[in-house]
Amino acid sequence: MAPRSIEPVPLEDVLKLNKFFRDQRAPRFGHDFLQYYSFKKDFVNLNNGSFGALPKIVTEACNELTIWQEENTDYYYRIGFIPPLIGVRELVAKLVGAADVDEIVMVANTSTGMGLVLRNFLWNSGDIIVRCNTTYGTVYKTIQYIHDTTPGVEISQFELLFPTTRQAVLEGWKNHIDNVKRNAPQGSKIVAVVDSIVANPGAAMPWKEMVKICKDAGVWAIVDGAHSVGQETLDLSASGADFFVSSAHKWLNAKRGCAFLWIPKKSRDIMITSIPTSASYVSPGPDRPETNIISQFQYNGTIDYTPYLSIHYALQWREWVGGEAAIHDYCNKLAREGGRLLANNMATEVMDPDGEFTLAMVNVVLPFPKDFSATYDASVSTALTNKLLSQNIYAVTFWHRQLWWTRVSAQIWNELSDFEVLGNALVSICGEIVIEHQNANIPPESKARSFNSYLEHPFPGAVAYDTNDGAGSLRPVTATTVVPVGYHTHLASIRP
Amino acid sequence: MPNTQSIAPVPIDQIVKATSIFQQKTAPPQFGHDFLPYFSFKQGYVNLNNGSYGALPKVVTEACTELMAWQEENTDFYYRIGFIPPLIDVRAQLAKLVGASDVDELVMVANASTGLGVVLRNFLWESGDIIIRCNTTYATVYKTIQYIHDVTPGVQISEFELLFPTTHQAILDGWQKHIDNVKQTAPQNKKIVAVIDSIVANPGAAMPWKEMVKICKDAGIWTIIDGAHSVGQEELNLAQCGADFFVSNCHKWLNSKRGAAFLWMPKASQKIMLTTIPTSASYVTPGPDRPDTNIISQFQYNGTIDYTTYLSVHVALQWREWIGGEKAIHEYCNNLAKEGGKLLAQTMNTQVMDPDGEFTKAMVNVTLPFPSSFQAQYDASVGTALSNKLLSQNMYAVTYYHNNIWWTRVSAQIWNELEDFTTLANALVTICSEIVTEHSNANIPADCKAASFESYLQHPIQGAVALDSDNAIGAPKPITTTEVVPVGYHTQLASIRP
Numbered sequence: 001m002a003p004r005s006i007e008p009v010p011l012e013d014v015l016k017l018n019k020f021f022r023d024q025r026a027p028r029f030g031h032d033f034l035q036y037y038s039f040k041k042d043f044v045n046l047n048n049g050s051f052g053a054l055p056k057i058v059t060e061a062c063n064e065l066t067i068w069q070e071e072n073t074d075y076y077y078r079i080g081f082i083p084p085l086i087g088v089r090e091l092v093a094k095l096v097g098a099a100d101v102d103e104i105v106m107v108a109n110t111s112t113g114m115g116l117v118l119r120n121f122l123w124n125s126g127d128i129i130v131r132c133n134t135t136y137g138t139v140y141k142t143i144q145y146i147h148d149t150t151p152g153v154e155i156s157q158f159e160l161l162f163p164t165t166r167q168a169v170l171e172g173w174k175n176h177i178d179n180v181k182r183n184a185p186q187g188s189k190i191v192a193v194v195d196s197i198v199a200n201p202g203a204a205m206p207w208k209e210m211v212k213i214c215k216d217a218g219v220w221a222i223v224d225g226a227h228s229v230g231q232e233t234l235d236l237s238a239s240g241a242d243f244f245v246s247s248a249h250k251w252l253n254a255k256r257g258c259a260f261l262w263i264p265k266k267s268r269d270i271m272i273t274s275i276p277t278s279a280s281y282v283s284p285g286p287d288r289p290e291t292n293i294i295s296q297f298q299y300n301g302t303i304d305y306t307p308y309l310s311i312h313y314a315l316q317w318r319e320w321v322g323g324e325a326a327i328h329d330y331c332n333k334l335a336r337e338g339g340r341l342l343a344n345n346m347a348t349e350v351m352d353p354d355g356e357f358t359l360a361m362v363n364v365v366l367p368f369p370k371d372f373s374a375t376y377d378a379s380v381s382t383a384l385t386n387k388l389l390s391q392n393i394y395a396v397t398f399w400h401r402q403l404w405w406t407r408v409s410a411q412i413w414n415e416l417s418d419f420e421v422l423g424n425a426l427v428s429i430c431g432e433i434v435i436e437h438q439n440a441n442i443p444p445e446s447k448a449r450s451f452n453s454y455l456e457h458p459f460p461g462a463v464a465y466d467t468n469d470g471a472g473s474l475r476p477v478t479a480t481t482v483v484p485v486g487y488h489t490h491l492a493s494i495r496p
Numbered sequence: 497m498p499n500t501q502s503i504a505p506v507p508i509d510q511i512v513k514a515t516s517i518f519q520q521k522t523a524p525p526q527f528g529h530d531f532l533p534y535f536s537f538k539q540g541y542v543n544l545n546n547g548s549y550g551a552l553p554k555v556v557t558e559a560c561t562e563l564m565a566w567q568e569e570n571t572d573f574y575y576r577i578g579f580i581p582p583l584i585d586v587r588a589q590l591a592k593l594v595g596a597s598d599v600d601e602l603v604m605v606a607n608a609s610t611g612l613g614v615v616l617r618n619f620l621w622e623s624g625d626i627i628i629r630c631n632t633t634y635a636t637v638y639k640t641i642q643y644i645h646d647v648t649p650g651v652q653i654s655e656f657e658l659l660f661p662t663t664h665q666a667i668l669d670g671w672q673k674h675i676d677n678v679k680q681t682a683p684q685n686k687k688i689v690a691v692i693d694s695i696v697a698n699p700g701a702a703m704p705w706k707e708m709v710k711i712c713k714d715a716g717i718w719t720i721i722d723g724a725h726s727v728g729q730e731e732l733n734l735a736q737c738g739a740d741f742f743v744s745n746c747h748k749w750l751n752s753k754r755g756a757a758f759l760w761m762p763k764a765s766q767k768i769m770l771t772t773i774p775t776s777a778s779y780v781t782p783g784p785d786r787p788d789t790n791i792i793s794q795f796q797y798n799g800t801i802d803y804t805t806y807l808s809v810h811v812a813l814q815w816r817e818w819i820g821g822e823k824a825i826h827e828y829c830n831n832l833a834k835e836g837g838k839l840l841a842q843t844m845n846t847q848v849m850d851p852d853g854e855f856t857k858a859m860v861n862v863t864l865p866f867p868s869s870f871q872a873q874y875d876a877s878v879g880t881a882l883s884n885k886l887l888s889q890n891m892y893a894v895t896y897y898h899n900n901i902w903w904t905r906v907s908a909q910i911w912n913e914l915e916d917f918t919t920l921a922n923a924l925v926t927i928c929s930e931i932v933t934e935h936s937n938a939n940i941p942a943d944c945k946a947a948s949f950e951s952y953l954q955h956p957i958q959g960a961v962a963l964d965s966d967n968a969i970g971a972p973k974p975i976t977t978t979e980v981v982p983v984g985y986h987t988q989l990a991s992i993r994p
Contacts, residue, residue, distance in 0.1 A: 137777025279635030301609030
């Protein structure tokens, strides 16, 4: 039997798709790009922000990677995946300005990465975790859980209300951090979660300045950068943050779920274990190698590494379409112009007219009567989502500061006309919802007394609106009473 | 023309066309090599290690491609509405398969390590609590317990020594004694939690786990079952088993895509489960306002993942029906494991670990043909060499060190035949003799030697080495850019697991 090589194989030799990038020229940004994605016919995708979109060519690469995994799975898991994975970590390290490949590890998504960091801190009574009202749902609740189960850990919540200005945010943040610091017990640690780009609203924050305020006060800064990589340029070594997590499947065109966690060397001591704990875990102590946490992240339970490896192709795709700067430029301009157009169309306002907070996402008030928006009602959120999807279009909608908004993502397949289509759809949808409400046809279990009570009491039961009936009869669509179809939609009101 | 789109949920069977082969009533082939074309193994690869990672039939692979394409058509529909009913359907099918009382006792997780980790991490550990593990506990679980001990003052580990060969009776006698001892010496009012493998990985050994559970329950001890290898390899009736938690991989013996596993939490155990990891946005603080089923909600969505792995279970179950059904599969694999093990031992002139077959389902363990002096001293480089040399010969079975002997664990699957065991035997005879020669020529990289098996567990190997298959012994070649993870290292993990 002829011996086979067990040499590691670069991805270039595994995948046969090189010719695409060599032989084809990229079209101009806009609808000409739609053919390179898999959206169902005529689906107007104005929500790249939540889940990203996988270009067809990266999809094909992933399919090939899956087959490679099946050809000799033992080779793959014992030898094969390792050098390509390290290669991907090197590419990411370079892209985001990390000092070293061993500062970057891959995780499934930002929620996982943030959870890993928060759970690795050894929390003591008197410690304080700083979050915002706008902190992402899974992170918000991770902090809640830590507080709930660790006696004496306090939560200090910073209230972030839009519209606002960067200056106001920074002043408020400094006041808040100063207060927390002043009132903190001696010897306790303070850990702040800072969003680089908030999800709802979609707002790019002055996060580096916020991090500096933390560091100057001796406060740990964990940055939830879920939306950052691929939407803005990053230089993590210069950022001063203690940890940074970002999803590669949102704006970087990698396969879901793929994210990276940046652990600069100064922060390594905090990171004791991966979750689940790896077989290579070594108890903290003099015998534990410095790089043990990096080993742990390489393998800690059988997963499909394809999403991580897909970054290799996602980055080639982005080069081919025009490169990071060109992509950011196009999306940024379109977000601003599109936002203005949308606001005009609906006779409402853009949240951030000066564009201080705007990269590739823009927020616009929905055309509801003012008193209609004053109290939060979860059924409005379900209705908005379901009706948008029924019209083969999507943008996130959310409730913030007693107004309903839409958050629109501008991507390389979008054009201004998409914003027009959205505006028309939202005008009629909002009109319908107001009428339905007046006709009191809202399921009682879809009403929440307040936004906060909603967060505390998720809905039992399942509802779906039958598009044929308009308001529709309620049809349970789950076999359990636990998770409403609309419920997950409501999560969109908080995130992502 | 209005641009409308139905938002009604869609069953998987409407999305997936690859399974039309099942509806066409095409007859499946006979178990054995005739099944090889239905899998993706590269030409000639002799796969005797289903146990570690499973294998995805081509039909299920194609179905997964279709499911991923569906995900991209309207990703918002998928994540806000579309995936939910199919996922609940998969949970319901699995609940039925494994004898759970209700779909809401079963949730999906990425793999057994994750499932066991989330259970262990949900217990609110206090000083005086005791966690019971075995020397054979799966490494990620073993180390999770280690971590909990390391960071929670006063939590003790009590380790039960399981050494093969042995008998079910001897294990049960030993386990009873161990549990009695622990119970006797445990502080009052503190909890004791035991992790029990239904089927140990190394060696591949089906345990009298239900009896072990009963011993624990009678003593008031929590039982968490690591059933990683169970579903698809043996029949399960979880409602009857008395355990508090059970986790099993669907991608090992049930033909689903990696990584998909289920966590069974009977209603009585759900009060332990406060949070998913990561914590879901639907988490509610424990208290009177928290719905009973909150933990089930949390598992539905707690961060963006590709649900294709979970949804693939639907197609995997159709595949297994089509090829003959659970019983026929278990029977074929069981018979082949026993006969194959005997043949392997004969050909290599060694022994089967479990000649009576008490511990044997679809995996069998046979001593490797090393001289006894060579067996006695653990050397991690031997594990690397075995693994690399087997792969170089286009075949694989797990090799590991246990009770001062090197063994192979061989998986029998529906694509295997007796002849594969002969192929393996001949390869191992050659490989083992090569390794002995290389050792006596003292050409082993120094950093591949471990002073003892325990020290190996404590000190993972620095540096990266790969044995150059052209040179046989070869110069160690760093193939990673970091110093952290040796290629051989992961192979060493195979010496412990999976």
